[in-house]
Amino acid sequence: MAHAPEPDLASGDPGDERPRWDNKAQYLLSCIGFAVGLGNIWRFPYLCQTYGGGAFLIPYVIALIFEGIPLFHVELAIGQRLRKGSIGVWTAVSPYLSGLGLGCVMLSSLVSLYYNTILAWVLWYFLNSFQHPLPWSSCPPDLNRTGFVEECQGSSAVSYFWYRQTLNITADINDSGSIQWRLLICLAACWAVVYMCVIRGVETTGKAIYFTASFPYLVLTIFLIRGLTLPGATKGLSYLFTPNMQILQNPRVWLDAATQIFFSLSLAFGGHIAFASYNSPRNDCRKDAVVIALVNSMTSLYASIAVFSILGFKATNSYERCLDRNILSLINEFDFPEQSISRDDYPAVLVHLTATQPRRVARLPLKACHLEDFLDKTASGPGLAFIVFTEAVLHMPGAPGWAVLFFGMLFTLGLSSMFGNMEAIITPLLDNGVLPRWVPKEALTGLVCLACFLCATCFTLQSGNYWLEIFDNFAAPLNLLIFAFLEVVGVVYVYGMKRFCDDIAWMTGRRPGPYWRLTWRVVSPLLLLTIFVAYVTLLARKPLSYRAWNPQYELFPSRQEKLYPGWVRAACVLLSLLPVLWVPMAALAQLLTRWKRTWRDRDVRPDTNTR
């Protein structure tokens, strides 16, 4: 067992002063910024709405209490106590667990690659928002200027701008296409911004976080106020929050609540460990854990209110335009005076006309307009931001300003999460002295950013979006669950519950109570195990497929369901296994070195009994 320093001498590496946060606020804001990310905006509202509105909050809060906060406390405490990045921490807990730290670093690198690509997309939209009219408000005309481009006509201007003018996506993942230079330079700019903010570690991150962590809240408040004053907002909110208690019987709800809490807090990346390692040793990490977890959940709720008031407005707007189109068809067909049929009269008029002139009415392209259909047309993930919300923004007066605010908010949200990811990579590398001492920190950070940028250029290919979905679905979730399980088991059973409680008592002044001890010992590991098994079962049940954007598809603009080819499936498996494999490999390596040493010692002193 490695010799862990006594609590009194836990002041960091001898000789080299460990960087510190300037004040507590920087540390809190950094952790909050890392935890609060794009998922709070585009995943939580979607889950809330799909799983019975207000009723979803019940499994969510339960998961928060029994899984989120305990795991979070473990991460902060162990990082603050051992004052190292994830590799150093887990090597100090047990040399056999050093693979856990390596796996975390690898996972953080994989996640940084695709997360910053999403930020590049956000930056592209941000740059295009500074014009009126917005470029996604209308279809471009076709070559002979008699109509609009066919692909745009078939889908919508917003979808066309996203799939064609931004991604220029191919119809199949096998078809890689060429690198999109626009996205490439946006990606370069994003990595430059990230480099600028993490160049000297917490010294620069701590200053940048003041802006990147608080700006989203400002914008969310502005959107909330604006959204609540738009017509149709209340419909969206009531649709979101109307509880449907029946849905709690579906086990999928509990699984999704648990995974949402888990990913939302950005656990098991090693980022929180890195942040906590720059704290002063005597810091109340228990209070920090509770505060940050609660702030994260409150932000999710706050964001979903803002998002859904805007989506309610959008649905009402679409519904009214649908009605207006029908009314216009009727008026044009029967030559009624303009504006003679109001939206309220429309059903009665339609009934009358269908009774008296059925054949003429039947020939008209009348669509059925139901508000619920439009409210149901929500989405999660990039679809929410780049398609649904951009369309909603089009109909708000002063659209470019709102688009700039929205994409600026998304950019700063993602940026603060990127800080955590980068610190999770850089802090362990610095601690382990990967580069010689004379190489300045700026060079190491620059090398890491450059390497990540070069690897991420594959996402700027035309099939990049498909690969990004693969990374998002396979690289992160399973590995994070395994790592979190190993973390809590490693701390409680390998490091020792008693020793851990002593450390926490030294750091915070109070021993952890029975709630903490029970969740750490039993509840959280069990929960994680259950989630992992359920996740794998669900994954194994359905074939690996993706939805492609294919203009030649018969049911265009619906996306075509295609199966992943064999080599892509192999890549998925590789991505899921690569970070986790470090754990057994490192343990094996440690075992081999131990055996070699015992054999060597036995050869040197054959008569004494060495252990």
Add this chain to the structure above:
Amino acid sequence: MMVPLHSSVGVRARSCLHKNKNKQQQNTSSTKMTKLHNSMIPVLLLRNNIHVFTYIHRKENTRQKGAENAFKVRLSIRTALGDKAYAWDTNEEYLFKAMVAFSMRKVPNREATEISHVLLCNVTQRVSFWFVVTDPSKNHTLPAVEVQLAIRMNRNRINNAFSLNDQTLEFLKIPSTLAPPTDPSVPIWIIIFGVIFCIVIVAITLLILSGIRQRRRKNKEPSEVDDAEDKCENMITIENGIPCDPLDMKGGHINDAFMTEDERLTPL
């Protein structure tokens, strides 16, 4: 407010007689109007009552030339202007005929078109009507292709005469030329990108330079302190004039019994 279906009588005295009022059909498809179903007999009465033209449109196989050359126009004045909407009366119709005649005059060989050659028909409350342009001899109507070309070339002027646009003043069968996309020579996003990127590069350079300067200052401090100590020692030995070699710690014997403070504790 419900409007009786049968009344397609215009506000003014001019009216189109229909052979079969109950089976009045109007194809309202905006761009794909090609055939007229069922029979329709509009009778045109000119404002000056000089000529009466009767167009009898039978089913598709016996259609006369006139039907192909007529265009339906639909105006949405209230949608476009709201409160400032004007009422559609004969004066407006006169202006319309004037604009059409003006457009036709721009076509080569048709400079002699007069307002009286343009015939309006079947004005509804929607406001929509049919119009056709006859040639000076009043024997036949001008071919649709010419009229279409004329209208397309002068669409902007016609729209402006009525304070409407392509969507609110519709010529069914005549597709409007879409405005070319107004691309500035340098797209706006590149300009903003350039600004942001330059700021970031400058900031990175400044941070790196300040880091280098900080490190150089840190490296210079311990060496400066060392230089000062050496200088003091040299000065003392020189100034005194007495060779201080015996007093020099390096030259003299070290008293082993005397241990300095630092050496008492074993290093970690």
